[in-house]
Amino acid sequence: MRFGTLVLLLALSAAVSGAEAQPAVRERAIMGWLESVFLKPWNVRMTAKLDTGAKTSSLHADDIKHFTKNGQEWVRFTLTGSDDEKSIIVERPLIRTVYIKERKSRATKRDVVSLQLCKNGRDYETEFTLVDRSNFNYPVLLGRSFLKDVALVDAADTFLYKADSDPCVSGVSDREKKQ
Secondary structure, X not given: OHHHHHHHHHHHHHHHHHHHHOOOOOOOEEEEOEEEEEEEOOOEEEEEEEOOOOOOEEEEOEEXXXXXXXXXXXXXXXXXXXXXXXXXXXXXXXXXXXXXXXXXXXXXXXXXXXXXXXXXXXXXXXXXXXXXOOOOOOOEEEOHHHHOOOEEEEOOOOOOOOOOOOHHHHOOOHHHHHO
């Protein structure tokens, strides 16, 4: 009996320690392949394409200029919201410069900045490469580096979370207001 009890205790101990070693389940929202996002702190609404084939996120930027501020390299660019509702001059520290391989062309050099966006009533900080996306349908592309911890993409649907105005401004999402 004592040997059986010892074996049972060892088995339970192994099961408990194995359960503790498993990573916590990440809660991710289901989003369509197109979604509205709001860039902070300007509360500019933009349509984003969620692209699991792209590693990095990118943002349409006009008039990109480099300058030095407090001994650090910065980038100044113009950001235009959906429907050309407003143009904003944005200044951000340059995080790094990357080369992005584009389909059927050579790699292009892009600046990387960090910006805050609101989606589904939550704020996120993420990196964007700055590029002229005027030949594309959507000014924002959200890649895997953003999506991996935030969303599962439903490729058959769009705009699964509807918000006419930025739900992060008040701190209460439209979904929470309806409940």
